[in-house]
Amino acid sequence: MAIFNRDSDDEVARGARAVVVHAETHNGDRRDSDARLEEARGLALAIGIDVRAAQAFRVRDRKPATLFGSGQVDQIATLARQEEAELIIVDNSLSPVQQSNLEKSCEAKVIDRTGLILEIFGERAATNEGRLQVELAHLDYQAGRLVRSWTHLERQRGGFGFLGGPGETQIEADRRMIRDRMAKIRKELDQVTRTRGLHRARRQRAPWPVIALVGYTNAGKSTLFNRMTGADVMAEDLLFATLDPTMRQIALPGLDKAILSDTVGFVSDLPTQLIAAFRATLEEVLSADLIVHVRDIAHPDSDAQRDDVLDVLGELGVAGEAALDRREGEADAPPILEAWNKLDLLSEDDAALARETASRRDDVVILSALTGEGVDMLQRTISDRMTRGAKVYGLRIPISDGATVAWLHEHGEVLSTLVEGEESRIDVRLSDAAFARYSKRSEG
Template identity: 85%
Template sequence: MAIFNRDSEDEVARGARAIVVHAETHGADRRDSDARLEEARGLALAIGIDVRAAQSFRVRDRKPATLFGSGQVEQIATLARQDDAELIIVDNNLSPVQQSNLEKACEAKVIDRTGLILEIFGERAATNEGRLQVELAHLDYQAGRLVRSWTHLERQRGGFGFLGGPGETQIEADRRMIRDRMAKIRRELDQVTRTRGLHRARRQRAPWPVIALVGYTNAGKSTLFNRMTGADVMAEDLLFATLDPTMRQIALPGLDKAILSDTVGFVSDLPTQLIAAFRATLEEVLAADIIIHVRDIAHPDSEAQRDDVLDVLGELGVAGEGALARDGEASEPVPMIEAWNKLDLLDAEGREHARELAARRDDVVILSALTGEGVPDLQRAVSARLTAGATTHRLEIPLSDGAAVAWLHEHGEVLGSHMEDDHMIVDARLSASALARFKKRQGEGDPTASDA
């Protein structure tokens, strides 16, 4: 992938020896420091980094120069030397100055949480769209860090003519190169967005309901996707195993066809560059008729992860106040069902507690995507939500069209029927989309539909 790099030695190599450190600020995080460190370790392992040690530091006041206090910086440097670490991963977002100062003090390469996530996305993006989105995010991130590690930036290019002056500095030239490349990528992504929009509009005209899987990274979305579709999407115990959206056709009780979409996993402190770059992909969620929020109910920070996902959905205009409809107007949020996954990892007491909590809500289904337990319950719950607006219609069907009656039994609820002359009168409860599909199926022989 053509990522703009500062220097060859500035890249993060697989197998690099590293330590992970986290600055813990009182009241600034919704999860405990051990969970944060474990997640950061998982992020590093996701791209093959050899994590030698991980430690959290309580920071009373964030230092503008180094984030950590001077004594803590010395401890980090000592820890890096003891473990022969060539890389220090700071599980916080650093300013360019903080990153540079920490590198000088510790005599090792330093990357922050945003840089680490960008490295993962850069390695995992499989489609051209995904690679473009990652490169755009990476360039946006690097543009603010040109002052760091650029030993050649003091040079200036000569001006033109006798009185041309000092000319363009190297840093200005590099910034211009980044701006030009970003503009080119945005044009290409605009085309991707238009194409995706056309596909989305075509699906809406079908009209088949769209179901979007969202959730914290490693919550089990791809495993559930495979379970519901019979597909073989990459599903591993690995953070950010899925980056590019995948769609498959599925059948649900009362619905012959629906589109299930697997999306990129969310994470706490998701870099703003990535939210912006992946907006075209995440807008698949905005176009959904219903969202399945997959949660790892066995994770100790399941509630905090839930809040992180809802925060990102809120930024996209999908959930919470100010939710957007497909036409961009304010509307009710997209309906959402929580799938409490990884039931198989809970002991008997944990299972009972989870069931008690779920019983108090009508938007929760407990399941194990790995074993399949509870998945039929989820399918019925999604179908019930999608057909909740169904109304009863009286339909006239030719006596010779027995297949139409069978279709109504399969895709709706037939309440009654009787014969009149050369046709059958059927009272059926159908969703708006099912009624539209039935009329389309009948073609020129459209039945007459009216409220029964």
């Protein structure tokens, strides 16, 4: 997907020269400006943009017309001319009016952070579902920008003769086409949601535990996924290397089978359009038995990245007050285990400190997905979590139901078996999750 300036028919292709600017607004941003600029560089690199320069500007009051002050706009325009930049990337959210005014003042194409992330997602979507989700988010984003996006706003169709009124303008036609397309995509995604729900129900009846990997983009989720499953999921040093979720069967200590899910990475200020469009995908996390939050412990903003991930999980009802509401409702939110990744990038002193800190917590495992160090410990910890709180149940199973007996041996610890007539009395130790799955299996 190319970046369009809809004031012309030109596209900004891979290799386009760009400058990145960021407005420091002191609105509670958890990162310093250097970290924000570096991340914005990474986002641009993810779609092959050639970033020539990056600069932060302190903005006391957001200007409704341009975000930046007039003097700062002049500096941005000068910077773009000096670097011969075709594109200005503003690492903030811009209103349609701000975007239009900056383009006019700087005489260059302008996209904001939301537009940039949407472009990355558009390029990376590999499945039909992913493409539909990105298109829906993109159309939602464009719908509010039609006022500034099109130049062919002259009357398109008039009434016949003197009748029929002034006719439909091009912008009205464009808006109608976008609404119609969005409605069609939503219907298709509703079907995807229903299909995913059926798949989740099937997994919960058959069952094996489901472990979902979540984390900030480029935290190493796919590398860890490949290490644990032997799969070959794309794992590169790029933001949003993984977009479409992947599931694989794995074996864990004490658990013959489990399902590991690699999900899309999160990022600060993730566009609300994307959260809405990808809700069907992200809700896979809700059905997991355990969430493994993969963190890049070597990143200077690791704590801020953690908070951003928890914010998105909170919107899904997995963390924060929403999770508490769920726990008071019909279902518990899955527990979260932190995997502190990229141990290999820490200095000896920092690695020692990280190990000491992790040793004092029962919800943290420190590791390097790249070298494999600590991955065995993560697998044992996951297995312990899956079987924590196991209870002994006395079950009566028809002796003809060999499949259920095999299932109990596979998912629990069978302590004794006593045949009584046409039934077997089986004492088995099961985790709460395994017993819930057994109950659903029995009902099915």
